[in-house]
Amino acid sequence: MNLLITCLTIFLTMSPLTLALRFRQGLQDPPKIGVEPPKEMWYNQSLDHFKPGDSRTWLQRYWINWEHYKVGGPVLLMIGGEGEANPVWMNTGAWKDYAASVNGAMMLLEHRYYGKSHPTEDLSVKNLNWLTSQQALADIASFITSMNQEHNIKGRWIALGGSYPGSLAAWARLKYPHLIHGSVSTSGPLKAKADFYEYLEVVTDALDKTRPDCSATLNDALKKVQMMTRKRSNWGSITNMFNLCTPFNGNALVDITNLFETLIGNFEGIVQYNKDNRDFEGAKWTNITIDTLCSMMDDNELGSSLDRLKAVNDLSLKMSEEKCLDHTYKSMVSELQEVGWDSTGAAGGRQWTYQTCTEFGWYQSSDSPKLNLGKLIPVRFFEYMCTDIFGPKFDIDLINKGVEDTNTYYGGLDIEVTNTVFVHGTTDPWHRMGITETNKSGMEAILIPGTAHCANMYPPSPQDPPALVAARKRIGELISKWVSD
Template sequence: MFFLLFLFHFSHAKLFRQGLLPPPMTNVPVPQESWFNQTLDHFKPGDTRTWNQRYWINWEHFRPGGPVLLMIGGEGEANPVWLNAGSWLDYAKKNDAAMMLLEHRYYGKSHPTPDLSVKNLNWLSSKQALADLSRFVVEMQAAHNLTGKWIALGGSYPGSLAAWSRLKYPHLIAGAVSTSGPLRAKTNFYEYLEVVQNALETTKQGCSEVVKDALKRVKYLTAHRVGWSLLTKKFNLCTPFDGTVLTDVINLFESLIGNFEGIVQYNKDNREFEGAKWMNITVETLCNIMTNPTEGTSLERLKIVNDLSLLMAEEKCLDHTYKTQLEELQGTLWNQTAAVGGRQWTYQTCTEFGWYQSSESPLNPFGDIIPARFFEYMCSDIFGPRFDISLLERGVEDTNTYYGGLDIEVTNVVFVHGSIDPWHAMGITKTNKSGMEAIFIEGTAHCANMYPGSKDDPEQLKNARRRIGQLISQWVK
């Protein structure tokens, strides 16, 4: 799966900001990969084409008759490190459960088609992915004589899939843990930056205002040629800034505000992957920089944050150009950069979800610098004129109709969110519906409860992990 570092300084980072669950670190050997003969199109019985889907199994804690915990892969390569790490390992031990991880179609090495051309992306959807899960469950039950109940787990987009799998296939999935899962598709997801602003301000008073002031200064510099030269040098741009190219201007703002978004979304989540020397970079780190008057003007402080982000991403310069962005996302070969997940996830946002993190909030957290239309027009630029705003809006409406959005009617599902995670704005954080439970953890970020526990974790986070374990035990027994 993607690492947070990958997100830094991609001008289209917000298209990826959906989730990307970085794996925890473990020295325990991981199970070998296996391959499953999967159906290409589950909704056309006459289409008999198949492909090989990758999965992993950990039988270490399983006893005959025991349940299966199924972790759902998402919009990046599935990582088998999860088979020996994370909070679900404790749930497996407690319930004598097998642990399985199924990679999402079109991501990682699970390639249903020869390439990623537009015509071959036709079978990339959450509906097809859920049908993959159902067929996988049925075939694994038969192949391994599994009689216990199945629990689906996932974080971020896979968290949505976990809830939806229980909704659509309740005879196969006995319960689901939906962590940080957005359930409401929405084209203009301006709430994302509202949560980011609140996280900065609650971390250190005045932090968000300084960031906003710095962005105002950047906007002023984009209006004249002297400012263009200054921006090129100050933010170490790979190519000279040209303020007449509106898409490049928006991309620059995307990157500068993205430096804060990424840290907020994954703040203190205990993931500890290789390169963990950057784990001490938190919201507090950035706010300490932005509120330190000895570092110069707000613009100078924004430069320091940008330099830090480049260092973390091991990038020599910041490529802010829309042209580079399009070239990467237009790549159709599996061995190209976009095939890591960028092109595929962009396609899903353009056809199913939207979730474009604009700055067009009525609360105006960081100024009117990133319009939703920028992302909407990008769909046409990447995939062709057929992928217009009308197609996007129909896709979003269909998604909410098909799954129910925030009005989903489902039982044996727990929805888990952190208050600092911007994605909680599209999820269920409280509910009175029978059979559903919501856990909202103050002060935690994206998918925090899925990572190994620490003695320094907030008490609410510790309680959340315990409660999830109790629910799983109830569902399987």
């Protein structure tokens, strides 16, 4: 399933299973620079914006960079998403150049329930009641109103976000146009959909564009694993082949699905973030690309397709610094059932899973009619997971209602909003849930060939393809136009 999030750190430390479920969504961290970020500050935020008389508040974290600001200038607001906000962004990224060009301030607001912005004492189901995109948008509106008063800001506000916050940026302009004058929605999925099988379609296409037989070799290996799961005599070989933490049990269907979700997820995560401009001195594993994986899947010296799949899984374990692969459904669910703020799930997994179960869906299944994978990862696997994590009320009907309500409230791909640009990369699977072309007045779409998730938000690089360079330039032109109209 899967901003402002410290994805790189979590990507390297969390279990592969949690990774597969949680972190194929989100903006990864930019390169660190020598400049100290501004200090964190706290805004006294309302718990429930839509219940008159509810006076409860909590402290929401934010940062401000006034470096480029001149009196009367605009404010560029980067919206936080499904993980801890990283203040490194306050001194880097494409938006820093935009701020300099328009004499604007830079502000970053952490999303409620993520990072250190804790509205409630824990993450129990009753306390997740106020975790919605609508409440998050109202947080933004309240924050803007307060900052205007506190700092006597007269300039216009421009919202920016990547991935889920890319969606929030567009929705914020839609719902609060009197506060937000323009929005840059990067890699933002706008259409809620439970069965997001299109994700794997894009992954397969990306593999084949890299090497013609890459996905075919992967499919062959997956079918061989599937055959092995059906005979008890092969279970020990599966355990050893994929370095499982516990013996494989072919009678546990959810564990089988979980194993396939991880094996395929090893490819999905690399495709989504392929060559996304985070390659910097001291960084780990940013050089692992689609080319890397497809070279392995095409390497006859590694052995059969099964041996090559094993090699990719070994690499993934090495990247995550895990000694073994915990493939059990019970372990994954148990982690996401934890309610304490100091739990592993509180890094974002439990909260984001809750949002997918109540608002968005976006489950990356293998149900595509275009792919020959069958029911390796059925959408019902994720739908039943909602019930197992949060309780019987969180069933398939609730997911479907949440998806329908979200599309009705925001408009899905039929959204009508002005002063908004939608930016996507063709290699990013999330572009299939976003706007990649439009002829509506006030809306613009930029589809960048060959680029990955949120690529245009990272600092420019000499290796950037011309289309990415042009996209950043066009975004800057639009921001300049919006703040000066």
